[in-house]
Amino acid sequence: EVQLVESGGGLVQPGRSLRLSCAASGFTFDDYAMHWVRQAPGKGLEWVSGISWNSGSIGYADSVKGRFTISRDNAKNSLYLQMNSLRAEDTALYYCAKAVGAAAGTVTFDYWGQGTLVTVSS
Amino acid sequence: AIRITQSPSSLSASTGDRVTITCRASQGISSYLAWYQQKPGKAPKLLIYAASTLQSGVPSRFSGSGSGTDFTLTISCLQSEDFATYYCQQYYSYPGYTFGQGTKLEIK
Numbered sequence: 001e002v003q004l005v006e007s008g009g010g011l012v013q014p015g016r017s018l019r020l021s022c023a024a025s026g027f028t029f030d031d032y033a034m035h036w037v038r039q040a041p042g043k044g045l046e047w048v049s050g051i052s053w054n055s056g057s058i059g060y061a062d063s064v065k066g067r068f069t070i071s072r073d074n075a076k077n078s079l080y081l082q083m084n085s086l087r088a089e090d091t092a093l094y095y096c097a098k099a100v101g102a103a104a105g106t107v108t109f110d111y112w113g114q115g116t117l118v119t120v121s122s
Numbered sequence: 123a124i125r126i127t128q129s130p131s132s133l134s135a136s137t138g139d140r141v142t143i144t145c146r147a148s149q150g151i152s153s154y155l156a157w158y159q160q161k162p163g164k165a166p167k168l169l170i171y172a173a174s175t176l177q178s179g180v181p182s183r184f185s186g187s188g189s190g191t192d193f194t195l196t197i198s199c200l201q202s203e204d205f206a207t208y209y210c211q212q213y214y215s216y217p218g219y220t221f222g223q224g225t226k227l228e229i230k
Contacts, residue, residue: 045221047211047218047219047221050216059217060217062218105217108171110177112165112167
């Protein structure tokens with residue numbers, strides 16, 4: 001059974017940093033690209049970032065480019081999102097999502113975690 | 123960035139009804155469109171990808187159609203468990219995947 005478990009969320013002040021983690025199990029992690037998608041409270045879905053199976057292709061939404069860094073450790077079956085210079089508008093539930101293929105582009109997401117909540121507020 | 127306009131934003135229907143949700147892309151995306159279902163407090167669930175391919179395990183009452191810029195999700199005979207929020211997503215343009223605004227399907 002595929003499982004994705006996010007962690008690392010919490011309350012953080014504007015301008016500070018936070019690192020999210022996603023622990024994957026139930027599939028061969030290094031065969032698949034992984035993505036982060038967020039959802040602000042009561043709002044829709046927003047794609048944040050994606051990384052290919054070997055970290056060779058990485059992409060970011062314009063809203064987080066230059067502030068967020070995605071990475072993965074295939075030996076640990078883990079995905080990460082380093083979030084710097086956080087803003088109030090980054091407040092959201094952050095989902096880790098498994099892509100249906102190894103490439104980061106032109107793929108959908110067939111499994112999602114339950115999310116970790118990030119609240120940016122003073 | 124490719125914009126996705128999803129309509130309606132909300133929809134009331136009864137069990138057994140047939141409902142249709144549409145998404146329009148601001149430019150052609152071939153068939154790179156997916157549909158997700160999200161229930162309150164839960165993660166999204168993939169229903170359809172490549173505009174019309176049913177994800178494994180998804181009931182056949184769900185169907186998708188379209189290509190280019192116009193797409194539809196149809197639920198042929200609503201069941202109680204189908205009342206949820208539905209999102210379309212284009213995955214043609216990377217980086218820069220975008221989702222529709224969502225359609226909340228409620229019980230009439």
